[in-house]
Amino acid sequence: MSQQPSIANSPRLWSAKTGSAWAEITPNSDVSATRQKLISDILLSPNLVVLCGLGSCLYLKTADGTRLAATMADLWAEVRKDSDFDSVLTRVHFPNGEENIERFLSQCQLAVALSSDPIVKAFIERAETAIVSRCRFVTPDLPLERHEIFLRKAARRSTRLPRMRLFTTNYDLAFESAASRTGFIVVDGFSHSSPSAFDGVTFNYDFVRRDDEREGPEYIPNVFHLYKIHGSVDWELQGDRILRSDIPLRPLIIYPRNSKFESSYNPPFLEMMSRLQLALRQPNTGLMIIGCGFNDDHITQPILAALRSNVALKAIVVSPKLGEEVLQNTSLNTISQLIRNGDERLALLETSFEDLVLCMPDLVAVTEEEEHRRRVSEVRHK
Numbered sequence: 001m002s003q004q005p006s007i008a009n010s011p012r013l014w015s016a017k018t019g020s021a022w023a024e025i026t027p028n029s030d031v032s033a034t035r036q037k038l039i040s041d042i043l044l045s046p047n048l049v050v051l052c053g054l055g056s057c058l059y060l061k062t063a064d065g066t067r068l069a070a071t072m073a074d075l076w077a078e079v080r081k082d083s084d085f086d087s088v089l090t091r092v093h094f095p096n097g098e099e100n101i102e103r104f105l106s107q108c109q110l111a112v113a114l115s116s117d118p119i120v121k122a123f124i125e126r127a128e129t130a131i132v133s134r135c136r137f138v139t140p141d142l143p144l145e146r147h148e149i150f151l152r153k154a155a156r157r158s159t160r161l162p163r164m165r166l167f168t169t170n171y172d173l174a175f176e177s178a179a180s181r182t183g184f185i186v187v188d189g190f191s192h193s194s195p196s197a198f199d200g201v202t203f204n205y206d207f208v209r210r211d212d213e214r215e216g217p218e219y220i221p222n223v224f225h226l227y228k229i230h231g232s233v234d235w236e237l238q239g240d241r242i243l244r245s246d247i248p249l250r251p252l253i254i255y256p257r258n259s260k261f262e263s264s265y266n267p268p269f270l271e272m273m274s275r276l277q278l279a280l281r282q283p284n285t286g287l288m289i290i291g292c293g294f295n296d297d298h299i300t301q302p303i304l305a306a307l308r309s310n311v312a313l314k315a316i317v318v319s320p321k322l323g324e325e326v327l328q329n330t331s332l333n334t335i336s337q338l339i340r341n342g343d344e345r346l347a348l349l350e351t352s353f354e355d356l357v358l359c360m361p362d363l364v365a366v367t368e369e370e371e372h373r374r375r376v377s378e379v380r381h382k
Contacts, residue, residue, distance in 0.1 A: 010024050010025060010026070011024075011025040011035075011349070011350060011351040011355065012024050012025060012322075012323065012350040012351075013025055013031055013034065013035050013038075013347065013348070013349055013350070014336065014339060014347065014348040014349075014350075015034065015038060015339060015344070015346070015347035015348070016339055016346075017034050017038075017344065017347075018031060018034060020340050022323060022350070025351075035349065035359065036359070036361060038316055038347050038349075039288075039316065039349075039359070039360055039361065040361050040363065041286065041314065042286035042287070042288050042314060042315075042316055043153070043154060043286065043288075043360070043361070043363055044363060045284055045285055045314070046161055046162065046284040047162055047165075047279065047282045047283075047284055047285040047286070048154070048157065048161075048162075048164045048165065048285075048286050048288075049164075049165045049167070049276075049279045049280065049285055049287045049288070050154060050165070050166045050167065050288045050289075050290065051167045051168070051169075051276075051287070051288070051289045051292060051299070052166065052167070052168040052169075052170065052175075052290045052291060052292070052353075053168070053169050053170065053289075053290070053291045053292035053293060054071065054169070054170060054291055054292075054293070055290060055291015055318075055319055055320065055352070056147075056168070056170070056174070056290050056291045056353045057170060057172060057174055057291075057353075058071075058352070058353070059146060059352065059353060059354040060137065060142065060174070068137040068142075069135075069137065069170075069172070070131075070135065072101050072102070072256065073099070074134065075101045075130075075134065075256060076099045076100075076101045076104075078130045078131070078134055079101065079104075079126075079127040079130055079131075081130075082123060082126055082127065082130075084119055085123075087119065088108065088119065088120055088123045089104075091117060091119065091120055092104075092107045092108050092111040092120060093107070094107050101256050102256040102257055102258055102260075103258065105124065105127060105255065105256060105257045106257045106258040106259065108120050108123065108124050108127075109124065109257060109259070112124065128250075128255055131255060131256070132233055132251050132253070135170075135171040135172050135233050136172070136233050137172060138172050138173045138174050138177050140177075142177070144177055144178045144181065146353060146354045146357050147174050147175060147177075147178035148181060148182045149358070149360075150178075150353075150356075150357045150360070151175070151178055151179060151182055151184050151224070152182060152362075153360040153361070153362055153363070154288075154360065155222065155223075155224040156221065156222055156363075156364045157221075157363075157364060158364065159218075159219035159220070163187070163223050163224050163225050164224040164225065165224070165225045165227065165275070165279050166224055166225065166226050166227070167227045167229055167272070167275075167276055167279075168227070168228055168229065169229050169230045169292070169299070170228075170230075171230060171231060171232055171233050171251070171253050172233060173232070173233065176188070176226070179224075179226075182222075183222060184222045184224060185207055185220065185222060185223040186223075186224065186225075186226050187203060187205065187206075187207075187223065187224070187225045187226070188225070188226040188227075188228070189202055189227070189268070189271065190202065190244055195244070195245075196243065196244040197241050197242065197243050198235070198241075198242035198243075198244075198268050200268065200271040200275075203225060203227075203271075203275060206219065206223065207219070207220040207223050208220060227272045227275055227276065228272065229264065229269065229272045229273065229276070229299065230253055230254040230260070230264075231251065231252050231254055231269065232252075232253065233248075233251045233253070234246065234248065234251070235248065235251055235252040235253070235268075236248030236249065236250070236251060236252055237250075237252045242267075252268075260296060264298040265298075273298065273302075276299075276302060277302045280302060280303065280306035280310065280313060281306055281309070281310055281313075282310075284312050285310065285313045285314075286313075286314055286315070287303075287306075287313060287314070287315035287316075288315070288316055288318065289317045289318065290318045290319075290353055290356065291318070291319055291352075291353050292317075292319070293325070293329070294325070294329045294332050295329070300331040303315075304331060304334060304335075307335070307338070307345075307346070313345065314345040315335075315345065315346055315347075316346070316347045316348075316349055317332070317335065317346075317347070317348050317349065318349045318353070319350065320350065320351060321350070322348050322349070322350040326348070336348065
């Protein structure tokens with residue numbers, strides 16, 4: 001892999017327009033203007049696709065500054081608290097000193113499949129419960145300011161354009177809660193009946209306003225599609241139906257394991273992956289990838305394939321440690337090589353999600369209805 005500079009303290013941009021290396025972004029500079037132009041071009045794309053990973057939630061903290069969203073290292077520390085942890089390490093012959101939660105749980109799963117070890121089986125159940133618990137951090141009083149700003153800037157599009165498609169690998173309910181607080185309507189594949197059941201065909205539905213004064217229906221603004229690629233803490237499998245539940249007994253999610261690739265092609269995850277692949281192959285598509293580690297082949301491979309085959313696809317990758325990740329990750333290095341070779345469709349932006357949303361332009365004016373909802377909300381929370 002080619003060697004690039006390591007991470008800088010200031011936001012940095014790497015695109016064909018800035019040359020063959022990282023360029024630091026300073027206020028009112030040419031690089032800053034280039035960044036704004038690149039982001040605007042993505043947001044104004046006829047087909048806007050956003051992929052968000054863990055990095056979009058790392059700014060969320062408790063009052064004492066404790067990070068709420070769990071990294072893989074955090075999950076390892078969580079399962080390590082289990083009283084049988086050391087015993088299970090020995091039983092599944094996991095390498096001493098290695099701290100990889102995905103590989104460890106995969107080895108546990110294999111051990112159960114081969115020997116039906118009851119201790120390992122019980123440990124897996126407790127580990128999965130601990131993982132879910134760490135992902136249930138969104139509460140009614142949790143500030144989600146950056147998520148709300150992001151939706152106002154990215155999902156508030158002209159109703160003449162297709163709705164923004166937001167894909168996320170996160171299990172949490174941050175985007176759903178932010179949408180509720182800002183008056184956005186989420187199309188997430190679930191019916192509006194009770195109980196709310198998953199049916200992929202609902203992604204083809206839309207929301208319109210109809211009254212006697214208009215000759216025909218009018219599309220309602222502030223609607224976006226949400227695809228949870230790895231499932232959600234409020235999904236539950238009951239028989240052959242997937243229902244939304246406040247506190248499901250066992251949430252339907254793809255747990256951190258090496259079998260994520262295979263699991264992603266089972267219902268309902270197959271629906272999400274199919275929609276992602278279709279979205280990436282549409283003409284005039286803008287792709288914004290935020291806070292993703294590019295470690296899941298079932299996600300990175302469709303992205304790379306689309307970048308190679310879809311000339312009308314432009315993309316920007318955003319992460320606070322992108323300089324380091326480019327050196328370590330083959331997929332990101334491939335994107336960097338395309339940029340180095342003059343591919344103006346692509347850009348790498350080294351910054352955090354919370355800083356990204358502040359520099360994103362407001363491309364659609366705020367409506368009076370939105371202002372009214374904001375005023376009412378502020379009065380309600382005082």
